[in-house]
Amino acid sequence: MTEFIVPDLKITPREGGYARGQDGFEHILRSALSLLVEHGSKALTLRRIAAECGMNVGNLNYYFRSKDELVRELLNAVISSYEESFGAIMHQPGADAEARLAKVVSLVLQDITTKKTTRFFSELWALSNHDPFVQERMEELYARARAPLNDLIAELNPALPQDERETLALFISASMEGTTIFAGYDKPWEPRIPWLKQIAIRSFTDLIRSIKPGEMKKTCKAEGVIAL
Known part of the structure; x- marks a missing residue:
């Protein structure tokens, strides 16, 4: 059976004149990841990242104009x-x-046991x-991560409308x-x-296959809840 493993980072090659600095660009991102994992968000400053890379802040600014960009x-x-991986x-x-x-569920649950992902x-x-800024980036990140779940739900229960598929994917992801x-x-x-993998796979599969179109909305309406 094929085993899928999530690499730490997948860094897109830079283009044009920036391509010459690809090694430095990757080194900075890997250093930033290491600092965040080992020392927490308080360590994620340009000065600390530059020191970790063996450069000064001025050199770091050649690659990233701001912390937000990094x-x-x-x-x-x-x-x-x-x-x-998905x-x-x-x-x-x-x-x-x-x-x-x-396989997606197994991959995600196995991945959370790694030091990098947990921290x-x-x-x-x-x-x-x-x-x-970080909140907006996190929302973007998780929206992209839920896309495969949305697609799988559509295959397993094609009758579900888009908003219900999205809500179900959110529940599974959360x-x-x-x-x-x-x-x-x-x-x-x-x-x-x-054990948790087996519980999750069975539960999510049964839930996706058994939930009926409009069921979520009907329940909310019965309980007087207004859904977005």
Whole structure:
């Protein structure tokens, strides 16, 4: 069985005159990722990143004009690595939608047990509470990450309208991400990840197949809730 692993970063090659600085560009992003994982968001300053790379802030500004630009590129490199892995699963020859859903769920839950993922996303969640720029980038990141789930839901239950597919994909994504604080890297329930994978795969598959078009809206209406 093919095993899918998410690389730390997938960095898009720079074009034009910037291509000459590709090695430095990648070194900075990997250093920023390492600082965030090992020392938390408080360490994510241009001065600290420059020191980690063995350069001064002026040299760092050659590659990134601001911290926001650096964060944007870092998040893009992170989510691109997931998109590459999800894409390999989505286009796996001979695998039906249910099998591909199982592989996506397994990949995500296994990935949260890595030190990088557990710490990286936890730090970004905390940072996004106080930084609107990071919050917007995180929303973009997760929207891109949910795209494969949306596609799989459409295959497994094509009758569901788009807004209901999106809501279901959000629920599934949030359910898996929420496992991080309990079963992520060095967390108490990490050894139970294989069990949690089986529970998640069965639960999500049954939910997607069994939910009926309009069911969410009908329930909300009955309870007097106005959905967006």
